[in-house]
Amino acid sequence: AAVIQTKALEKHYQMGSETLRALKGIDVQINTGEFVAVMGPSGSGKSTFMNMLGCLDIPTCGQILLQGEDVTHLPAATLAQMRNKYIGFIFQQFNLLPRTSALDNVVLPMLYNNTPRQQALTQARECLELVGLGSRTTHQPSQLSGGQQQRVAIARALVNQPALLLADEPTGALDTETGLEIMQLFQQLHRQGKTLVLVTHEPDIAEFASRQLVFRDGKLVSDKRSTPACAQT
Ligand code: ADP
Ligand code: ADP
Numbered sequence: 001a002a003v004i005q006t007k008a009l010e011k012h013y014q015m016g017s018e019t020l021r022a023l024k025g026i027d028v029q030i031n032t033g034e035f036v037a038v039m040g041p042s043g044s045g046k047s048t049f050m051n052m053l054g055c056l057d058i059p060t061c062g063q064i065l066l067q068g069e070d071v072t073h074l075p076a077a078t079l080a081q082m083r084n085k086y087i088g089f090i091f092q093q094f095n096l097l098p099r100t101s102a103l104d105n106v107v108l109p110m111l112y113n114n115t116p117r118q119q120a121l122t123q124a125r126e127c128l129e130l131v132g133l134g135s136r137t138t139h140q141p142s143q144l145s146g147g148q149q150q151r152v153a154i155a156r157a158l159v160n161q162p163a164l165l166l167a168d169e170p171t172g173a174l175d176t177e178t179g180l181e182i183m184q185l186f187q188q189l190h191r192q193g194k195t196l197v198l199v200t201h202e203p204d205i206a207e208f209a210s211r212q213l214v215f216r217d218g219k220l221v222s223d224k225r226s227t228p229a230c231a232q233t
Contacts, residue, residue, distance in 0.1 A: 002065065003163050003195045004053055005029040009062035011048050022048040024218040026062070030164075035190040035228065036197045037206035040215035046199050047168065049215065053197060054087055054166050055079050067163055084112050088157030090167035094149045096141040102128060102152045103137040109160050127155035131185060147178035154185060158194075165189070167198040171205055183208045183231040190228070 009026040012019050023045050030036055030053075038046050051057040052064060055071055063072045071082055088109075096105050106124035115123070128137055131151040141149050150170060157165055167186075171179030186196055187208055198209065206212050207229040214222035 001032050001068075002029045003032055003034075003067065005065040006052065007063040007065070009052060009064065010060045011045075011052065011057070012060040021218050023052070023059075026220050028213065028220065028223070030195065030197065032163075032195055033190070033193050034195055034211055035186065035209040036211045036213060037209035038197060038199045038213050038215065039201070039203070039206050042201075044215040045218045046215055050166055050168055050197070050199055053164070054089060055083050081113075084109060084160065086163045088160065088162040088165045090150070090153050090157050090165065090170050092169040092172040094141070094146075094153045094173075096149055096152055096156075098141055101138050101140055102133060102144070102155075105141070105152055106156045106159050109156060113160065123159055124155070127159045128152070130158065131155045145178070146174050147181055150174065150178075150182055151185065154182075158189075163195060165194055165196045167196065169199055169201070171200070171202075177233055179205070180231050180233045184233070187228065187231050 006026050006028050009023055010021065011023040012021050026049065038049065040046050052059055055066065059072060063070060066082060066086055071079060074082065103124050106127055107120045110120040110123065125137060128134055131154050133148060133151050133155065136144060136148060144152065171182050174182060183205060186198065190196060190210070200206055208231050210228050211225045212222070213220060
């Protein structure tokens with residue numbers, strides 16, 4: 001079943017009198033359990049595409065279906081609820097709250113949907129354990145390595161049990177070894193049936209996914225499925 005689907009998706013940016021077509025007629029269906037790598041040169045439309053999948057920005061034309069529901073024209077507040085419920089975000093620079101414990105960083109998305117405090121703490125601890133940080137729950141980001149901070153961010157992205165995980169260059173700020181450890185964690189989540197979409201510039205990272213999309217000049221120029229290489233350190 002499709003977690004998210006785009007139909008003839010277009011995004012245009014108005015630059016003075018010029019119109020820049022950042023996405024040109026993108027038709028993609030991402031199914032439950034897929035691990036998708038999004039590739040392409042700088043300026044090819046990867047971030048714009050991810051912003052569309054994440055319901056962070058509204059398309060110029062075309063359609064987006066999230067869990068079968070047309071979200072293209074939903075009001076901003078409804079869209080924000082859909083995002084919180086269905087989508088987990090992971091960033092290159094982790095985007096954790098400083099001077100806030102790992103546990104409280106992971107609790108945060110559950111404050112927005114009024115999860116009772118005790119339940120939120122339990123779920124946050126479970127997610128930190130899942131990413132291998134069960135013994136670091138009281139540490140603040142500054143007391144953690146880059147790889148550990150990214151694990152906290154992944155726990156935060158998982159805590160509402162989203163249908164879709166979106167990661168923008170999640171290994172971009174990490175050394176090769178630590179990046180591989182993060183890819184191992186993504187592969188573990190993939191084996192557990194999670195649906196992931198990850199942007200990367202590195203072909204070596206894209207190999208760990210089960211499907212590779214390539215953008216060029218706003219168009220989807222390649223869409224291939226492959227047996228994922230195994231991330232090993
Ligand atoms: P990538 O992530 O592959 O580097 P982007 O999606 O960021 O590509 O950008 C695609 C094109 O759209 C580029 O030409 C970029 O300059 C332009 N673009 C992206 N965001 C904006 C924006 N907010 N306003 C104007 N142009 C934008
Ligand atoms: P990436 O590193 O993923 O390629 P970019 O550096 O292209 O990201 O873009 C970073 C942010 O700036 C994105 O949110 C994008 O939408 C925005 N952006 C990119 N190009 C432009 C532009 N020409 N004008 C305004 N915003 C832009």
